[in-house]
Amino acid sequence: AQTVTQSQPEMSVQEAETVTLSCTYDTSESDYYLFWYKQPPSRQMILVIRQEAYKQQNATENRFSVNFQKAAKSFSLKISDSQLGDAAMYFCAYRSDIIQGAQKLVFGQGTRLTINP
Amino acid sequence: DVKVTQSSRYLVKRTGEKVFLECVQDMDHENMFWYRQDPGLGLRLIYFSYDVKMKEKGDIPEGYSVSREKKERFSLILESASTNQTSMYLCASSFRLQGGGMNTEAFFGQGTRLTVV
Numbered sequence A: 001a002q003t004v005t006q007s008q009p010e011m012s013v014q015e016a017e018t019v020t021l022s023c024t025y026d027t028s029e030s031d032y033y034l035f036w037y038k039q040p041p042s043r044q045m046i047l048v049i050r051q052e053a054y055k056q057q058n059a060t061e062n063r064f065s066v067n068f069q070k071a072a073k074s075f076s077l078k079i080s081d082s083q084l085g086d087a088a089m090y091f092c093a094y095r096s097d098i099i100q101g102a103q104k105l106v107f108g109q110g111t112r113l114t115i116n117p
Numbered sequence B: 001d002v003k004v005t006q007s008s009r010y011l012v013k014r015t016g017e018k019v020f021l022e023c024v025q026d027m028d029h030e031n032m033f034w035y036r037q038d039p040g041l042g043l044r045l046i047y048f049s050y051d052v053k054m055k056e057k058g059d060i061p062e063g064y065s066v067s068r069e070k071k072e073r074f075s076l077i078l079e080s081a082s083t084n085q086t087s088m089y090l091c092a093s094s095f096r097l098q099g100g101g102m103n104t105e106a107f108f109g110q111g112t113r114l115t116v117v
Helices: none
Strands: A003-005 A010-014 A019-021 A024-026 A032-039 A046-052 A064-069 A074-079 A088-096 A105-107 A111-116 B004-006 B010-013 B019-025 B031-038 B042-049 B064-070 B073-078 B087-094 B112-116
Touching: A003 A088, A003 A105, A010 A019, A019 A111, A024 A074, A032 A064, A032 A074, A046 A064, A046 A074, A074 A088, A105 B042, B004 B087, B010 B019, B019 B031, B019 B087, B019 B112, B031 B064, B031 B073, B042 B064, B042 B073, B073 B087
Parallel strands: A010 A111, B010 B112
Antiparallel strands: A003 A024, A019 A074, A032 A046, A032 A088, A064 A074, A088 A105, A088 A111, B004 B019, B019 B073, B031 B042, B031 B087, B064 B073, B087 B112
């Protein structure tokens, strides 16, 4: 079974600084997707960024980028120029890309990010 | 806009009651999921469904059942609510992947905070 581990329960960063959130996963599959979701106090889960396992190039979305290391099964999120609105719970998630059978979506434990003004 | 709607934002029920949590999506998604979210444990999958009348157990199905009679609706049932089922419940939906492509992410409802007293 696939598992996702976020080893940092809490992180904090000064506004305008850069912070990296860690995520590792375990799978025997070769094709899959990885995601970072953000959950602000409103509780609405928002997709931040996604990475296809077959792509070597790291995904970027404005101030958000990932460091995807497939062999190491590592998928970290870097937030540059942190803003107060980035404060939230961040979840790393794994989704398999098998055609037959169940396509589960598995989450990590979450990292609570605080932005200090 | 994709919409996943959960019937209640807050719910208080008594021990032993049968509880129904409803989720409706309007994007014609094949997959639907129910998670519970607890501090330090992240999102844990209770049940999911990849088609009408189809269901699969997730990681923590004990004490829960589900129903999917129509494609857009996925119900979570607590047969006899207990205090250890006090939690945040999140519903999500996604397209069924057909070996890669777009639309890989899941969309979430706003969550139901259930308290069992």
